[in-house]
Amino acid sequence: MPERIPIALVGCGGMGRRHLRGLVHLASSSYSNSDLVAVCDINQDNATFAADEAAELLGRRPRVYADLAGMVRELGSDLQAASITTDVGSHHKIAAACLEAGLHVLCEKPLALTVRGCWLIVDAAKRAGCIVSVGENYRRDPINRLARALIAGGAIGTPRLMIETSIGGKDAIAITPWRHMKHAGTIVVDAGIHYADILRFYLGEVRSIYGEVRLHEKVRYNTGSAGPGGYYARWSSDFPDQVEPTGEDALYAQLIFESGAIGQWISDYAGHGRPSRTRRVFGSLGSLDCPGDRDGQPIVLHLDDGTAIDDGRILEHAPGYRLEPLAAELFGGERVWTYNFEFNDTDARLLALEYHELAACVSAGNQPEVTAQEGLADLALTYAPFEAGRLGRPVTLAEVANSRVDGYQREIDVALGLVPEDLHTA
Ligand SMILES: NC(=O)c1ccc[n+]([C@@H]2O[C@H](COP(=O)([O-])OP(=O)(O)OC[C@H]3O[C@@H](n4cnc5c(N)ncnc54)[C@H](O)[C@@H]3O)[C@@H](O)[C@H]2O)c1
Incomplete structure (x- = not known):
């Protein structure tokens, strides 16, 4: 039996509910290695509701907390992760507090x-000697694993161009109101980041x-939408009839990868008319059409x-493609090229x-894939x-990553207390 890591879920909104279902799949697999021991949400109703759902789905009710510090104090070494x-604007504070507590x-x-x-989180993790893993779920989709293996295996020759497009959304509130607010989590950042990760996952590091x-x-x-998977129905009727966004809803970009591709x-969340999504990679010998x-x-x-080639013969072009054991168990084999489950599943x-x-x-002292x-x-x-x-000029990834270029984000950093007020206009 592997060691079981006691973990708390902090944030019991729509995604928190989805995470509970993830824990259920893990618990009923052959690789079960963690226990949900607590749920925490500043909204006590949300925490209680998640604990009730967990009791029903996992067969054991986690403890309920409305205060992170209180949870950490009370559980002590009974909690490891x-x-x-929670909503994006709160991540840095919560993560830093968890890491400082040794989680x-x-x-x-x-x-x-x-x-x-x-950076605050990176530094806190270093000081604490703790692991941080970022929940980038799209790249874990077996179909994206296969796409990367096809590219790496030379199926399309040298990659030259990747087109990543999603357009739609009109003027509806996208999932939650906070996703339209610059200081809380602008939809282009909140959802668009999935595609930033996929672009880097497929073709490697970006230069400029x-x-x-x-x-x-x-x-x-x-619009009263229940959001992805229907998990937000509990809250959407209480959202205001309308919001006035302060955060951008569309991003249009051209990138140069380190490879020269x-x-x-x-990522346009304000698209009208016919929604559109495309993921294509063109190389010196062929191209890939990738599904959603x-x-x-x-x-x-x-x-x-x-x-x-749109069937199992595609595997001949991806000799290095193998899913990890749990993914193979959950998706039906270690060289899956298609699967058929409901979205929530x-x-x-x-x-x-x-x-x-x-x-x-945590058990082995290794680093995760998405550090x-x-x-x-x-x-x-x-x-x-x-x-x-x-700025009206291309930027390098490095100058944004080290905050030498930060003009857009500066106002948010000031609001979040990450830089002093007098740096706002510097
Ligand atoms: N990977 C994906 O596919 C995916 C999909 C949806 C959301 N997300 C991410 O999940 C996160 C949450 O999104 P959501 O849609 O569930 O938001 P949400 O608004 O539905 O839920 C956020 C919850 O966090 C709680 N909360 C806020 N501050 C807190 C604090 N300091 N301590 C404890 N609880 C706190 C809120 O009360 C709320 O219950 C975001 O980072 C979002 O980007 C990821």
Whole structure:
């Protein structure tokens, strides 16, 4: 039996509820290695509701807390890790507090609301000697693992261009009102960061970026949507009828990877008319059409002789593709090229992988795949088009990642107390 890591869930909103389902998949797998011992939310109702759901789903009721410090004090060494699923603007404070208390951390993406917020967490983790893993679930989708293996295995030759586009959303509130507020978690940052991670996961590090961001929809309306997976129905009727966004809702960018390949990236959450999504990679010998995340649809490999491979034969072009044992168990084999689960079921399986990895890293003293530094690089790439558009010139990933270029984020950093007020206009 592997060691079981006692973990607390901090943040019991929509994603917190989804994490509970991830823990259920892990608990009922052959690789179960963590125990949910506590849930914490400043909204006591949300914490109690999550504890009730956990009792029903996991068969054991975690303890309920409305105060992180109180939880840490009371549980002491009975707690080894915390999973942070609060709104983005609170991540840096909660993560730093957990790390200072000696807890290992699984933090939902984005690691923090600004690059400086990420650095605060990186430094706190170093001081504490604790692990930070960032919940980048898209890259754990077996289909994205396969795409990366196809590219790495030379299936399309030398990669030249990746196009990553998602457009839609109109003027509806995207999941929650806070996702439209610059100081809380702007939708382009909150959701767009998934694509920053996928771009880097597929084609490696990015060197430079030019881009523009926009705030198209000055008013957003409550459509009563239950949000991804239906988990937000509990709250959406209490959202205001409309909000006036302060955070951007569209990002348009061109990237140059360290390899010299080009990336075109659009994350537009204000798209009207026909929604559109594209993920294509073009190389010197062929191209890949990749499906949406978490839908299990097959990748299509197009070769110059007109062949289009969209079935199991694609595996011949990805000799290095092997899922880790838990992923193989949850998705039906170590060389899966398609799968067919409901969205919520897929989502929970991917989250199970995150929890398993964290607990395994804690037991073995290893670093996770998406470290705090990796999460920081994802956030820097997401902010790069904001900063580049503001400066009217391309920026390097490095200058955004080390906050030499931070003009857009400065106001948020001041509001979050991450830089002094007098640096606001410096
Ligand atoms: N990986 C994904 O696919 C995915 C999808 C949705 C959300 N997320 C991420 O999950 C996180 C949460 O998003 P959400 O949609 O669940 O938000 P939400 O607003 O539904 O829930 C946030 C919860 O955190 C609680 N909270 C806020 N401050 C707190 C604090 N200091 N201590 C304890 N609890 C606190 C709130 O009361 C609320 O219950 C965000 O980082 C978001 O980006 C990830």
